[in-house]
Amino acid sequence: MLAEPDVQKELAARLKDHARALGFDLVGVVDPARSAHVPHFRRWLAAGLHGDMAYLARADAVRRRGDLSLSLESVRSAVVVGQNYYVHAGDGEPDSAWGRASRGIIARYARGRDYHKVIEGRLRALHRWIESEAGSPVGGRVYVDTGPILERELGQRAGFGWFGKNTMLIAPRHGSYFFLGILLLDLALPVDEAFAEERCGTCRRCLDACPTGALKGYDANGAPVMDARLCISYLTIEHRGPIPRDLRRPIGNRIFGCDICQEVCPFNLKFAELTSEAGYAARGPGERPVGVQAEAGSEEGRHPGTHAPSLIELMKMTPDHWDSFSRGSAIRRAGYAGFKRNVAVAIGNWLRQVDEPQPEAIAALIDALADPQPLVRGHAAWALSETSAREAPQALAARLETEVDPFVREELVDALRP
Template sequence: MVDIRSLDRDGAIAEARALGFEMAGVVTREESRHLAHFRKWLESGRHGTMAYLERPDAVRRRGSLHLTLRTFRSALVVSHAYAGPHPTTPPGDPSRAIIARYARGRDYHHVITERLEDLARGLERAAGRPVRYRTCVDTGPILERELAALAGLGWFGKNTMLIHPRRGSYFFLGVLLTDLPLAASTPFREEHCGSCRRCLDACPTGALLGRDDSGAPVMDAARCISYLTIELKGAIPEELRPAIGNRVFGCDICQEVCPWNGKFAAPTAEPAYAPRADLDGPSLIDLATRILDMSGKAFQREFANSPVSRARRNGMLRNLCVALGNWGAPEAAPVLERAARDRSPLVREHADWALERIRER
């Protein structure tokens, strides 16, 4: 339970910190200034098949916070670091699966939403009245990174990530919209990328397109490995499969190469994000064998508390087939032959592609 003694911006920020959010700031601006960029991005089709982003009501709501909370007066924007103290990615071992750092522990939607609810209860006690609020973690129709920059949490890197000079970019964002009259924080105004272009050069699929005339970084999400392995429900375009390597869920490459994620970025102190043993560089063969034995429902049960559930059984097997094909070792053939007889046509097609890769070597 939090105890907010004074209901002002600094009191609210201090309590957010006490709840484990490393950074917090307040935004009072109601209208988005990035909405036109967002619309242009949708018009160019760079969101791929993420239809939820283009729903007209959701697009409108991104433009105005009042449409999500009618009595909106201020938003508390928080960050929650997720990268662990040890680099657990198995570099250079193509027989093991890489799961993006953010997805190795408990699902952040649950973790952050629970804490934002605690924060709202603390604010209510301090205000001495019921507070109208909405929690948004990722899934709400909110441009979270625009709000975070306004709240002073960082700048937009060329990799499109929100980056803080002392905290890097391995952090989630959460937003608490309220009807409280808190004072606004100072927006983050500097840009620390300079002439660096490491992320642009490192992206294996060419998804990062640099900055446009307004200075906004642009991504072709339809080419991003994170999209291809998580959001895309159908077949992965064949020409992009080799570039995915052994990344079976999400991608961190454009953050790994970023100098701001070096020595200054402190590791998370949050136990909920500690990696599960089975998602911490597992063998591709073992993970694929395990999931082949599961029904769709059993998969959802097994990964109920993990971001990995979003890919669903068939999506995860599709990704594992691509990674096994990219590894290309003959040991991968037996599990792929099983996958080639799976009940899912999606899995069968990707298993056939992978077996072909092994035969071609």
């Protein structure tokens, strides 16, 4: 008969095999000891670097980040998983919208099915498996970016990798294109060794490539710092209001999220491999993500998909088309107005670069001046001001005559300035 520690060791080994069979690429177990990174997190909040992500700063949520037992009182271990999501256009190019300013770039993590759904379901299956192995109920709780947990710190403690200067957790033989998920358990398991090295060395490619200067390098404690208020991912997904004017141009044609600081990272250039998860693949026009069901009675099929979508078509999306485009996808988080705001900015950045007239794009922007959402109207005004189209000043002036929203008026006045 095996001694108790051997039984636990054997269970942990089988649990890891089972997690891999469920589609996870990385798996480790950590002690639910108090977080060592919470003081850094508090300093980050105190400096206001989280922008308007108020949910991060809630006092109870900050306390829970420091102490996993506030999320599961009886927690005795945490299983940490990582799942590769690397996808590219499939035509041999790393990204088919690179260098095609009339197309939008959607960050890789959001081109297919919403990862929260995929990973949550698998972690629940892992939990059920543990209960069946234990022969009795085991308390457990699942998190995938769905609660106040410092997931990257747990990933580092599980031995996955180190914090790069781009603030990503980087696994030495995988790179950083992986999601994290956590299963808290009321079951003691042998823990893995934390990843103790830092492998960026003198490299600073991500710092140099970030178009907005959001990455600030390591601080005196060895923690990488990001000013999220400048990050394109924050601006195009989390931020609810207008995009600050000076940040609109650097966004280029990135309409949801940003992968630049991962694209330039030598660990991704060398090790990134396509994910085996079919659900994460980009979708063609009108397609739903793999695994997402059609909604009865809803209008399907009227969107350009996530594979280098045409900005003009995105700009013309109605709320119904948006509903079908974003269903079952992480893209939904931006909301209809936020997403169209991003598309308007990208169109402005495209039209600034081209000499040939683009009547369809101009017409879509002029229509957007009458959008019910002030956020969309305001950014459409900015986008028109970035063009040399003859119709633009007339359309802007006409809108100014009837516009009542103060933000949109300000944008219109600014756009009309010579």
